[in-house]
Amino acid sequence: MAKPAMTRKNKPKSDAAEDRDFALHSLQEAHQQSPRYAATADEMLTFYEQMLLIRRFEEKAGQLYGLGLIGGFCHLYIGQEAVAVGLQSALSEGLDSVITGYRDHGHMLAYGIDPDVIMAELTGRQAGISHGKGGSMHMFSTQHKFYGGHGIVGAQVALGGGLALAHKYREDGGLCLAYFGDGAANQGQVYETFNMASLWQLPIVFVVENNQYAMGTAVRRSSAETEFYRRGTAFRIPGMKVNGMDVLEVRGAAEVAFKHVREGNGPVLIECSTYRYRGHSMSDPAKYRTREEVQDVREHKDPIEGLKKVLIEQGRAEDDLKAIDKAIRARVAQAADFAENSPQPDRQELYTDVLVGEY
Amino acid sequence: MSIELKMPALSPTMEEGTLARWLKQEGDAIGIGDVIAEIETDKATMEFEAIDEGTLGKILVAEGAEGVKVGTVIALLATDGEDDSTTAVRAEPVEAAPAAESSVAPIEAPVKQVAKPASQAVTDPAIPAGTGFTSTPVREALRDAMAEEMRRDDRVFVMGEEVAEYQGAYKVTQGLLEEFGPKRVIDTPITEYGFAGIGTGAAMGGLRPVVEFMTFNFAMQAIDHIINSAAKTNYMSGGQMRCPVVFRGPNGAASRVGAQHSQNYGPWYAAVPGLIVIAPYDSADAKGLMKAAIRSDDPVVFLENELVYGRSFDVPDVDDYVLPIGKARIVRAGSDVTIVSYSIGVGFALDAAQQLAEQGIDAEVIDLRTLRPLDKQAILDSLAKTNRLVIAEEGWPTCSIASEVMAICMEEGFDHLDAPVLRVCDEDVPLPYAANLEKLALIDAARIVAAVRRVCYAD
Numbered sequence: 125m126a127k128p129a130m131t132r133k134n135k136p137k138s139d140a141a142e143d144r145d146f147a148l149h150s151l152q153e154a155h156q157q158s159p160r161y162a163a164t165a166d167e168m169l170t171f172y173e174q175m176l177l178i179r180r181f182e183e184k185a186g187q188l189y190g191l192g193l194i195g196g197f198c199h200l201y202i203g204q205e206a207v208a209v210g211l212q213s214a215l216s217e218g219l220d221s222v223i224t225g226y227r228d229h230g231h232m233l234a235y236g237i238d239p240d241v242i243m244a245e246l247t248g249r250q251a252g253i254s255h256g257k258g259g260s261m262h263m264f265s266t267q268h269k270f271y272g273g274h275g276i277v278g279a280q281v282a283l284g285g286g287l288a289l290a291h292k293y294r295e296d297g298g299l300c301l302a303y304f305g306d307g308a309a310n311q312g313q314v315y316e317t318f319n320m321a322s323l324w325q326l327p328i329v330f331v332v333e334n335n336q337y338a339m340g341t342a343v344r345r346s347s348a349e350t351e352f353y354r355r356g357t358a359f360r361i362p363g364m365k366v367n368g369m370d371v372l373e374v375r376g377a378a379e380v381a382f383k384h385v386r387e388g389n390g391p392v393l394i395e396c397s398t399y400r401y402r403g404h405s406m407s408d409p410a411k412y413r414t415r416e417e418v419q420d421v422r423e424h425k426d427p428i429e430g431l432k433k434v435l436i437e438q439g440r441a442e443d444d445l446k447a448i449d450k451a452i453r454a455r456v457a458q459a460a461d462f463a464e465n466s467p468q469p470d471r472q473e474l475y476t477d478v479l480v481g482e483y
Numbered sequence: 484m485s486i487e488l489k490m491p492a493l494s495p496t497m498e499e500g501t502l503a504r505w506l507k508q509e510g511d512a513i514g515i516g517d518v519i520a521e522i523e524t525d526k527a528t529m530e531f532e533a534i535d536e537g538t539l540g541k542i543l544v545a546e547g548a549e550g551v552k553v554g555t556v557i558a559l560l561a562t563d564g565e566d567d568s569t570t571a572v573r574a575e576p577v578e579a580a581p582a583a584e585s586s587v588a589p590i591e592a593p594v595k596q597v598a599k600p601a602s603q604a605v606t607d608p609a610i611p612a613g614t615g616f617t618s619t620p621v622r623e624a625l626r627d628a629m630a631e632e633m634r635r636d637d638r639v640f641v642m643g644e645e646v647a648e649y650q651g652a653y654k655v656t657q658g659l660l661e662e663f664g665p666k667r668v669i670d671t672p673i674t675e676y677g678f679a680g681i682g683t684g685a686a687m688g689g690l691r692p693v694v695e696f697m698t699f700n701f702a703m704q705a706i707d708h709i710i711n712s713a714a715k716t717n718y719m720s721g722g723q724m725r726c727p728v729v730f731r732g733p734n735g736a737a738s739r740v741g742a743q744h745s746q747n748y749g750p751w752y753a754a755v756p757g758l759i760v761i762a763p764y765d766s767a768d769a770k771g772l773m774k775a776a777i778r779s780d781d782p783v784v785f786l787e788n789e790l791v792y793g794r795s796f797d798v799p800d801v802d803d804y805v806l807p808i809g810k811a812r813i814v815r816a817g818s819d820v821t822i823v824s825y826s827i828g829v830g831f832a833l834d835a836a837q838q839l840a841e842q843g844i845d846a847e848v849i850d851l852r853t854l855r856p857l858d859k860q861a862i863l864d865s866l867a868k869t870n871r872l873v874i875a876e877e878g879w880p881t882c883s884i885a886s887e888v889m890a891i892c893m894e895e896g897f898d899h900l901d902a903p904v905l906r907v908c909d910e911d912v913p914l915p916y917a918a919n920l921e922k923l924a925l926i927d928a929a930r931i932v933a934a935v936r937r938v939c940y941a942d
């Protein structure tokens with residue numbers, strides 16, 4: 125690899141200290157000055173539809189799991205919808221890449237990937253996006269530059285660093301958006317990646333989806349530093365703390381962060397404070413938090429209800445929004461139907477795709 | 484319109500459950516997110532939440548009903564029209580619901596029946612005649628072993644993800660925090676490499692850590708410490724520095740959890756000099772070998788199996804039940820052919836032996852129990868008796884325990900062989916998620932029966 129491309133931009137020595145402080149705080153300051161993205165009416169409606177699609181899709185997935193049509197682990201994204209929708213709406217389609225962990229249905233839907241093929245993957249059918257061979261935790265769409273869907277906590281962060289390296293190497297102007305959880309944020313490879321990403325000024329936005337829990341472990345029980353956005357400081361990665369329950373704030377933060385990265389300044393670390401309403405996976409007895417805590421977030425911070433309020437304030441008729449919900453429910457019911465009635469993979473699929481070549 | 488509320492599947496392995504309690508009564512208004520009932524699964528008590536709003540109609544399954552099959556309609560929910568969200572779901576219950584009151588036998592039952600005659604056939608010599616037995620699930624046998632060793636030796640402590648407050652992701656450490664407190668039952672962050680190193684270092688420093696990996700798939704993050712730090716220290720230090728650590732957790736395929744969560748690491752660790760590798764099948768072995776593992780002065784990799792955790796087997800009522808490491812066990816005596824297996828494979832092998840008996844073939848089943856050091860003599864003795872051998876392993880065939888056993892038979896048992904040794908392993912592919920493909924990929928009794936018939940030239 126050509127060395128000059130990988131070395132840090134030389135900055136004047138004299139004001140290095142000030143410059144460092146400036147870089148580390150400037151994005152957060154810029155975001156705080158006007159946190160909410162000034163969305164057009166159309167954009168706002170699209171955000172609403174996308175979040176609602178994720179919500180209804182996940183509710184349906186939960187039902188299908190209960191009926192035994194979906195097996196194994198199934199991690200729902202309910203409550204966190206604003207994060208994927210806010211961030212991914214700011215990506216350049218066909219250019220930027222996205223990678224995440226096993227809680228991945230929402231990120232795929234935020235991309236506009238056909239709910240039918242996602243649901244059919246959940247039911248393990250031939251028509252599924254991985255032909256039924258991946259399942260809930262392992263879904264990919266190279267067409268959309270969505271690189272998964274990874275079951276090993278933290279692995280996607282280093283892989284995201286690699287995707288960013290490829291963007292930089294090819295000089296294609298793209299960036300990588302790498303999502304991980306508050307629990308994943310404690311894995312060592314995350315920090316190895318931070319260091320290299322900053323050292324090599326890779327075009328990557330690290331996103332901690334801080335939903336307050338890693339399985340049954342509340343953030344304060346696993347993390348010495350619970351302000352995750354600060355964790356890049358030692359690697360000179362600017363951090364931003366964002367209200368992940370407000371899609372407009374998330375989108376606003378994306379505008380600031382993506383600009384910084386696209387201008388060749390290296391990585392940004394965004395912490396989105398969010399919340400998952402459901403258990404960690406379908407088999408989580410959820411004894412580690414009270415029902416009141418969950419209900420309180422649902423009632424006061426719900427990202428979809430929040431945006432609904434804004435839409436109504438702006439003059440949208442409640443009936444219009446009801447009609448949207450109805451259409452989305454119908455769309456999701458159709459996806460469930462498709463997923464239930466598609467055939468299982470052909471038994472020959474068992475042996476395909478193990479290797480690319482024949483030897 | 485009214486929506487059918489069905490008995491939900493609440494875990495990957497749940498087939499039926501107990502309807503512990505109705506929290507809403509007929510006629511109650513139900514909001515989204517309200518808890519309608521409490522359901523006991525194979526692992527835990529779970530809350531059954533409403534996903535639609537309406538009024539609770541008829542309750543069809545009474546409180547306290549056990550063995551309610553997943554998919555059984557348990558109540559009706561009246562909604563006010565509009566909502567078409569549930570009508571599209573037409574899945575029929577997996578099986579017709581039995582009358583709710585007639586409690587169905589637990590799923591463990593058939594397994595137990597298979598295991599029973601075997602343990603009668605060959606009594607472990609260490610158990611005095613007249614000893615009583617208690618039927619115990621494997622997960623409890625493991626927990627009991629850890630608890631007993633923790634009471635006996637205050638250097639023993641447990642660490643891992645969700646082992647304390649959550650009571651273990653698979654409930655193997657249930658109750659330990661309560662008895663031993665947070666100093667000895669330690670929740671770690673999700674940092675396998677780090678805490679495997681800390682566990683190894685603590686062992687070097689004189690403690691006796693039991694390090695739980697939530698599953699062994701995640702131990703790949705930590706394998707450097709298991710192999711480079713734990714396994715080699717005693718040798719490199721000329722015997723000065725011990726590393727008495729136990730790495731334990733579920734290993735092998737679970738149920739529909741896909742390629743990254745379904746692998747058998749038995750052959751990986753068994754390839755490493757300096758490690759002890761144990762992979763028990765039933766509760767008594769799990770208990771006796773876990774106690775031995777904790778007492779061992781060597782680093783032990785202790786491979787459990789999630790699908791076996793809930794099965795119950797007899798454990799002898801002996802005060803301090805410790806089994807020898809490195810000894811296989813004949814779990815069913817036979818004269819025509821030997822089936823060698825370990826871990827969950829033993830269950831399949833016993834099933835196969837039963838079927839073969841009906842076909843007039845008398846199979847001996849050997850449970851290896853320890854994969855390193857491997858009990859060669861037990862294999863060779865059985866081979867000398869039956870002259871035919873099949874090895875069944877829930878894992879990939881290439882460079883496996885199966886290939887190792889075959890090599891031993893070639894090198895040291897050749898004169899006793901009347902037929903080539905055959906192996907029955909999983910298909911040589913990453914494990915797929917789809918139900919039908921997963922079934923095709925994994926070993927089962929039918930494949931063992933077929934292989935045995937081949938080595939017996941029965942077809």
Ligand SMILES: Cc1ncc(C[n+]2csc(CCOP(=O)(O)OP(=O)(O)O)c2C)c(N)n1
Nearest residue numbers: 227275276277305306307308337338339701
């Ligand atoms: C290396 C590794 N260790 C453990 C696990 C088991 N596991 C799966 S998800 C999870 C919790 C992760 O929590 P977090 O990173 O906060 O993400 P969230 O589930 O909240 O989205 C754990 C422990 C795993 N999949 N991989």
Ligand SMILES: [Mg+2]
Nearest residue numbers: 305306337338
């Ligand atoms: Mg989390």
